Structures are given as C-alpha cells and as structure tokens.
Amino acid sequence: MVFLFSILAVALQLILMPRLAILGIAPDLMLGWVLAFAIWHSEQKKEWFIFLPVLLFDLLAGRPFGVITISLWLVFFFTQWLTSILFKKSDFPAVVSLVLIGTVFYEICRFPLTNLFAAWRLGEPIELSAFYFYAALPLAFFYNTVLSLFFIWVLNKINLFNDGSLFKFK
Numbered sequence: 001m002v003f004l005f006s007i008l009a010v011a012l013q014l015i016l017m018p019r020l021a022i023l024g025i026a027p028d029l030m031l032g033w034v035l036a037f038a039i040w041h042s043e044q045k046k047e048w049f050i051f052l053p054v055l056l057f058d059l060l061a062g063r064p065f066g067v068i069t070i071s072l073w074l075v076f077f078f079t080q081w082l083t084s085i086l087f088k089k090s091d092f093p094a095v096v097s098l099v100l101i102g103t104v105f106y107e108i109c110r111f112p113l114t115n116l117f118a119a120w121r122l123g124e125p126i127e128l129s130a131f132y133f134y135a136a137l138p139l140a141f142f143y144n145t146v147l148s149l150f151f152i153w154v155l156n157k158i159n160l161f162n163d164g165s166l167f168k169f170k
Contacts, residue, residue: 006053009033010060027138030057032147034072035102038079039095039148048075071109075102080100083167095152107137108111 013029020027030053037050050072058068079102087094114126 003052006056009053010057013057014060022139023135025136025143027143027147028140029073029105029147030054030068030072030168031106032144033151034076035079035099036148036151037142038076038102038156039083039098040152045056047076064114067110067113067117070113071106074109075106078102078105095149096145099148100141103137103141107140 009029017026017029033053034050054069054072056063061068079098082098082101087098111126111128114124118124
C-alpha cells in the first residue's frame with residue numbers, strides 16, 4: 001500500500017504539480033505530506049511511510065541525489081520535535097505556525113545542500129533575489145499550508161480511532 005501511494009505521489013509531483021505553478025512556483029506535494037505527517041499524531045505512525053515516497057521522488061526528479069531526501073528528513077524530525085515539545089495546543093494557528101516554520105526550515109536546509117552540489121558542478125545553485133522573498137516563499141508557504149491541512153484531514157479520516165477533531169495532537 002505504501003509503495004503504491006509512493007508511486008502515485010511521485011507521479012503527481014512530477015506530472016501534475018508543475019502544471020499548477022503560479023509565477024514559476026509549483027506546489028510541493030512531498031513537503032506538504034512530510035509536514036502533515038510530522039504534525040499528525042497517531043500510534044500507527046511510522047517514519048518509513050514518508051521515507052519511501054521522498055526517496056523515490058529524489059531518485060526520479062532529476063536533481064542531485066540526496067538534496068531532497070536529506071532536507072525533507074531534517075524537516076520531518078525538526079517539525080515532529082516542535083510538535084511534541086513546543087506546540088501542545090490543538091488549534092489552527094499552531095498548525096499554520098508549524099507549517100510556516102517547516103517551510104522556512106526546508107528552504108534553509110535545501111539552500112546549502114544545493115549550493116554544495118553546485119560547487120561540484122552537479123546542479124545549479126539557488127540564487128536569492130527579491131522575487132524569492134516577496135513571491136516564491138509566500139507562495140510556497142500558501143501551497144504547503146493548503147496541502148498539509150488537506151493531508152492532516154485525510155489522515156484523520158483514515159484513522160479508525162479518530163475523536164472527530166480536525167487536528168489531532170497528543
């Protein structure tokens with residue numbers, strides 16, 4: 001089941017999501033899934049549920065191998081830690097704050113890794129500009145918030161022991 005979901009998620013990310021781009025910024029299905037899975041709490045949660053889709057996407061995306069996998073794993077564990085330690089309240093602002101922090105942390109992790117691979121001539125470096133801060137980052141935050149909220153809703157609908165709330169925290 002996880003393998004089929006992984007293939008579907010990678011296919012959607014590589015084929016459909018670039019068509020939904022606004023100003024050249026496409027929704028990041030993998031980041032939305034990782035953030036939602038890190039924020040959502042359940043006894044059935046296993047870390048390898050996110051590892052397989054992220055690894056498969058990293059293999060097929062045509063970018064230097066490891067940049068996306070390492071960045072998303074760091075985001076997953078950092079957001080999961082923030083969820084369990086700092087944000088105990090199960091409200092909408094906490095979830096939006098976690099998505100914002102996770103998106104910024106993803107960009108912070110991805111920037112040095114991409115530039116490291118660019119130094120070895122394995123990819124193009126990320127160039128920071130005003131467009132990145134006033135358009136790219138807010139659009140990425142909007143996309144990831146919508147995707148994460150959708151995935152949290154789906155995860156709660158799948159969960160058999162759901163208490164009926166939209167956001168389920170410990």
